[in-house]
Amino acid sequence: MKKMLTIALASAITATTIYASDIIKGSGASFPYSVYQKWIKAYNKETGIKIDYIKKGSSKGIKDAKARSVDFAGTDKPLSPKALKAAGLYQFPAVVGAITMGYNLPDVKDLKLSRKAIVAIAAGKVKFWDDKVIAQANPGVKLPHKALTFVHRADGSGTTYNFTYFLSKASKGWRKAYGAKKALSWPGNQHIGGKTNSGVAALLKQTAYSVGYIDYADAKNNDIKMASVENRAGNYIVPTLKSFQAAAAKAKLDPKKDFYSIIADPKGADSYPMVAATFILVPSEKPEINKDITKFYRWCYTDAQEIAKSLGFVPLPKELITKIETYWDTKGIK
Amino acid sequence: MRLLINKIVLGLSTLSALIGLAFLGWILVTLFIKGLGSFHFTLFLNDLINGGLRNLIIGQFILAGIAAAIGIPLGMVAGIYIQEYGRGKYAEVIRNLSDIMMSAPSIVIGAFVYAIIVVPTGGTSGFAGAIALAIMMLPIVINTTDNMLSLVPRELREAGIALGASKYKVIIDIVIKAAKVGIMTGILLAFARIIGETAPLLFTSETSNYFSLDLTESFPSLTVSIYDLANEPEQSSRDLAWAASFILTVLVLTINLAGRFFTRNKKS
Amino acid sequence: MEKIFRNLSLSSASLVFIILIGIFITLFLASKDAINEFGIGFITNPNWNKEISIEIDAKSSNETIKNSKVNEIEDFNLESDLFSDEDDIMIDDEDDIIIDEDDMLFNEDIKTTFTDYGALVPIVGTILTTLIALIFALPIAMGIAVFLSEIAPKNIAYPIGIAIELLAAIPSIIFGMWGLYYFAPIIADLVGGYQVSLLTAGLVLGVMILPFMAAITRDSMNTTPDVLKESAYAMGATKFEVIKDIIFPYSKVGIIGSIILALGRALGETMAVAFLIGSIFALPTAINSPTISIPVAMANNFGEASGLGESSLFYLALILFVISFTIISIAKLYFLKKAS
Numbered sequence: 001m002k003k004m005l006t007i008a009l010a011s012a013i014t015a016t017t018i019y020a021s022d023i024i025k026g027s028g029a030s031f032p033y034s035v036y037q038k039w040i041k042a043y044n045k046e047t048g049i050k051i052d053y054i055k056k057g058s059s060k061g062i063k064d065a066k067a068r069s070v071d072f073a074g075t076d077k078p079l080s081p082k083a084l085k086a087a088g089l090y091q092f093p094a095v096v097g098a099i100t101m102g103y104n105l106p107d108v109k110d111l112k113l114s115r116k117a118i119v120a121i122a123a124g125k126v127k128f129w130d131d132k133v134i135a136q137a138n139p140g141v142k143l144p145h146k147a148l149t150f151v152h153r154a155d156g157s158g159t160t161y162n163f164t165y166f167l168s169k170a171s172k173g174w175r176k177a178y179g180a181k182k183a184l185s186w187p188g189n190q191h192i193g194g195k196t197n198s199g200v201a202a203l204l205k206q207t208a209y210s211v212g213y214i215d216y217a218d219a220k221n222n223d224i225k226m227a228s229v230e231n232r233a234g235n236y237i238v239p240t241l242k243s244f245q246a247a248a249a250k251a252k253l254d255p256k257k258d259f260y261s262i263i264a265d266p267k268g269a270d271s272y273p274m275v276a277a278t279f280i281l282v283p284s285e286k287p288e289i290n291k292d293i294t295k296f297y298r299w300c301y302t303d304a305q306e307i308a309k310s311l312g313f314v315p316l317p318k319e320l321i322t323k324i325e326t327y328w329d330t331k332g333i334k
Numbered sequence: 335m336r337l338l339i340n341k342i343v344l345g346l347s348t349l350s351a352l353i354g355l356a357f358l359g360w361i362l363v364t365l366f367i368k369g370l371g372s373f374h375f376t377l378f379l380n381d382l383i384n385g386g387l388r389n390l391i392i393g394q395f396i397l398a399g400i401a402a403a404i405g406i407p408l409g410m411v412a413g414i415y416i417q418e419y420g421r422g423k424y425a426e427v428i429r430n431l432s433d434i435m436m437s438a439p440s441i442v443i444g445a446f447v448y449a450i451i452v453v454p455t456g457g458t459s460g461f462a463g464a465i466a467l468a469i470m471m472l473p474i475v476i477n478t479t480d481n482m483l484s485l486v487p488r489e490l491r492e493a494g495i496a497l498g499a500s501k502y503k504v505i506i507d508i509v510i511k512a513a514k515v516g517i518m519t520g521i522l523l524a525f526a527r528i529i530g531e532t533a534p535l536l537f538t539s540e541t542s543n544y545f546s547l548d549l550t551e552s553f554p555s556l557t558v559s560i561y562d563l564a565n566e567p568e569q570s571s572r573d574l575a576w577a578a579s580f581i582l583t584v585l586v587l588t589i590n591l592a593g594r595f596f597t598r599n600k601k602s
Numbered sequence: 603m604e605k606i607f608r609n610l611s612l613s614s615a616s617l618v619f620i621i622l623i624g625i626f627i628t629l630f631l632a633s634k635d636a637i638n639e640f641g642i643g644f645i646t647n648p649n650w651n652k653e654i655s656i657e658i659d660a661k662s663s664n665e666t667i668k669n670s671k672v673n674e675i676e677d678f679n680l681e682s683d684l685f686s687d688e689d690d691i692m693i694d695d696e697d698d699i700i701i702d703e704d705d706m707l708f709n710e711d712i713k714t715t716f717t718d719y720g721a722l723v724p725i726v727g728t729i730l731t732t733l734i735a736l737i738f739a740l741p742i743a744m745g746i747a748v749f750l751s752e753i754a755p756k757n758i759a760y761p762i763g764i765a766i767e768l769l770a771a772i773p774s775i776i777f778g779m780w781g782l783y784y785f786a787p788i789i790a791d792l793v794g795g796y797q798v799s800l801l802t803a804g805l806v807l808g809v810m811i812l813p814f815m816a817a818i819t820r821d822s823m824n825t826t827p828d829v830l831k832e833s834a835y836a837m838g839a840t841k842f843e844v845i846k847d848i849i850f851p852y853s854k855v856g857i858i859g860s861i862i863l864a865l866g867r868a869l870g871e872t873m874a875v876a877f878l879i880g881s882i883f884a885l886p887t888a889i890n891s892p893t894i895s896i897p898v899a900m901a902n903n904f905g906e907a908s909g910l911g912e913s914s915l916f917y918l919a920l921i922l923f924v925i926s927f928t929i930i931s932i933a934k935l936y937f938l939k940k941a942s
Binding site for chain 2: 603604607608610611612614615616617618619621622624625628629631632741742743744745746748749750753754762764765766767768769771772773774775776777779780784809812813816840841842843845863866867869870871872873877897900901904905915916919922923926927930931934935
Binding site: 023025034037040041044045050052054064067069195196198199221 | 383384385456457458540542543544546551552564565566568569
């Protein structure tokens with residue numbers, strides 16, 4: 001029997017050495033994971049090219065890219081041109097996603113949440129649903145006098161980062177006290193946490209009188225009601241692909257600055273405020289693999305737009321794609 | 335009065351047995367309904383990238399197989415030491431430690447392997463996952479070997495020695511042979527246990543969408559993928575998670591039953 | 603040859619010793635940063651990943667930061683602080699609020715806040731879920747064991763016994779999925795509160811260790827010699843009396859052993875609990891409020907943690923390892939020694 005095991009072990013090791021890996025490896029941000037995953041699957045079917053993307057979070061993605069242990073990395077937080085130069089990385093945006101305020105209120109439809117209300121909820125200041133801060137924006141809606149439960153992510157995530165980034169833009173107080181974080185110790189005592197966006201979705205569905213931030217795809221797939229959110233212009237915007245696109249159109253992503261910019265809370269009367277772009281980092285010294293990666297993303301930008309839309313992600317605007325193409329060209333990775 | 339108490343107690347005990355079985359039946363029924371509902375034979379033909387489970391099932395077997403290839407010989411030889419060679423304190427200490435290690439939280443072993451292999455090598459790898467499983471398996475094999483060898487009658491050993499055989503010959507040719515069935519069963523049960531583990535693999539091997547034999551990279555794992563799939567937004571992913579759970583359970587139970595069948599056959 | 607084999611077996615056996623010591627040392631080294639930062643007070647600190655501001659003057663060096671006064675960030679006042687000045691809310695420079703661990707890599711400025719980590723919440727969560735699981739599983743497991751070894755006829759006890767043993771082999775992740783989607787909603791309806799809570803996590807954990815506990819308890823009950831039982835029956839004892847006065851005293855050690863083994867499993871269980879505990883770093887205020895356990899804190903946060911956060915997770919792992927090691931050792935070295 002031992003002989004058998006030795007043979008098995010030996011053959012496993014030889015198999016390993018013979019088998020050369022031809023997979024393009026990526027890691028990082030979990031926020032765009034679902035759309036990357038679908039893109040990768042569809043791309044594999046069409047071209048046979050193997051790409052693997054592991055969600056580890058943006059900060060580990062950045063680390064991996066710097067250590068060159070992956071071929072590309074995803075990050076929700078762009079690196080500054082200075083940091084990119086120091087690490088020998090190129091950067092370009094991949095896709096725009098949106099975060100919604102999902103809620104579970106029996107008998108209430110079309111809830112509107114002001115910026116102030118969202119900050120107050122996240123800060124644990126809202127005890128009951130009929131609180132003034134919520135009621136103000138919802139005249140004519142009969143809000144129940146029930147305890148409000150705030151649902152958030154329990155694990156570190158780009159979704160939390162983008163949500164708290166929006167809160168920081170909406171409130172100076174929030175910005176001073178908490179800032180933009182991938183994970184934080186939520187204040188108040190009426191909150192519960194779920195692992196991953198689906199965990200949050202499950203909690204929202206299960207818990208009556210709850211409200212929480214969740215990416216559009218998970219909310220939509222789980223039939224969770226989504227509130228209209230007050231944007232910078234003071235309008236209440238329903239989360240739809242169209243309002244996300246309106247927001248994305250306002251994004252100021254400049255190739256000269258390696259697209260270094262966060263697009264949350266854009267201007268524009270029709271822009272949905274809680275949007276986020278997510279970025280790709282590639283090492284500058286590997287043009288050959290980079291060309292394969294940019295080829296993949298070109299395909300994502302153009303041929304695979306429908307996949308992104310089906311998950312509630314916004315394909316990048318045409319002008320931006322042209323800018324990215326030029327950026328690739330000048331960096332020699334097109 | 336005595337008879338009444340007797341009846342009550344026996345009734346309560348039967349009732350609790352029924353409650354326990356009802357719970358466990360409920361889980362199995364759920365698993366079968368949800369799992370079979372999304373089960374299809376093409377799951378065995380496609381990799382996860384194409385909506386199948388082939389690479390995951392093979393990957394899980396490879397991980398557990400390598401773990402067994404490391405854990406079984408080491409565990410058996412260590413068990414032999416405790417039972418046959420060890421005298422006094424040291425063997426007793428090892429026996430106790432091995433017992434304790436059997437109950438060590440699997441996630442702690444994952445964290446340990448993460449620190450000693452994943453961090454120095456710069457990334458998750460199938461190799462790290464297999465080592466974590468091997469560490470889980472080692473004490474179980476030691477324990478089984480130790481117990482089974484202790485059942486072999488002393489006379490057998492003495493007879494061997496009397497015939498002039500050296501001690502290790504006696505152990506390998508006589509004692510192990512006598513305890514073979516029991517040890518094999520124990521090993522199969524140990525294998526069934528580690529092949530269903532998730533926690534030690536979470537940050538060591540992770541998982542992969544593709545078929546892979548490259549142990550230096552993230553390696554496809556059925557259990558880790560179940561956890562990921564159960565957390566993905568689309569219903570189709572969750573259905574796949576249930577199908578994978580169903581396959582995993584059938585697999586574990588089959589190995590388990592095989593072990594038992596083996597014992598029964600050899601005994602009769 | 604004899605010598606080689608002997609030494610080989612000795613070194614394999616020593617491997618157990620080496621691995622256990624290795625785990626301890628590795629976890630200790632990996633958690634060194636957190637140990638240095640928080641010390642033993644980590645265990646009683648209810649904060650996790652909480653920003654705390656540090657009062658420093660411009661001249662102070664890194665050493666004095668640690669000694670300087672640490673204040674919790676004051677809860678901001680919603681009414682006065684929010685929207686006090688419309689223009690001020692708009693952030694022109696996007697960079698200024700990108701505060702995160704990574705920026706420390708690029709930003710040489712002195713930190714004005716530091717992140718506080720403590721283990722009290724996960725420790726309490728771990729102990730309470732385990733306790734609930736034991737309270738739930740113990741009587742039922744004893745019932746099953748008594749039923750299988752004494753009440754049921756052989757031809758029923760055998761297949762049921764096998765079934766229970768097989769159920770003990772079902773991977774824990776499956777209990778978690780079942781618990782979240784099928785069991786928790788019912789409990790929440792009965793008890794109220796959240797579906798993810800201490801209670802539901804503990805109960806599912808209880809269901810998970812149930813077959814394991816029942817199977818090994820039955821095994822130890824079965825070790826009672828038939829002669830003892832039969833002589834008791836011959837004297838007119840009822841089944842209950844035989845169980846109470848003969849079987850339980852005789853197999854006490856095994857039963858305690860089985861409870862402890864189940865306890866060990868429950869303490870370190872990750873997957874079954876991860877789906878259900880709610881995963882928030884807050885002390886539970888009621889039995890149906892959500893919290894977190896050590897293994898779940900590790901499973902949820904390990905993948906994306908870095909720096910002090912990662913070190914704190916290793917510190918948690920070390921604590922879990924020490925707790926389970928201690929409990930099992932006490933059990934083995936006290937109960938089992940006493941019995942034999």
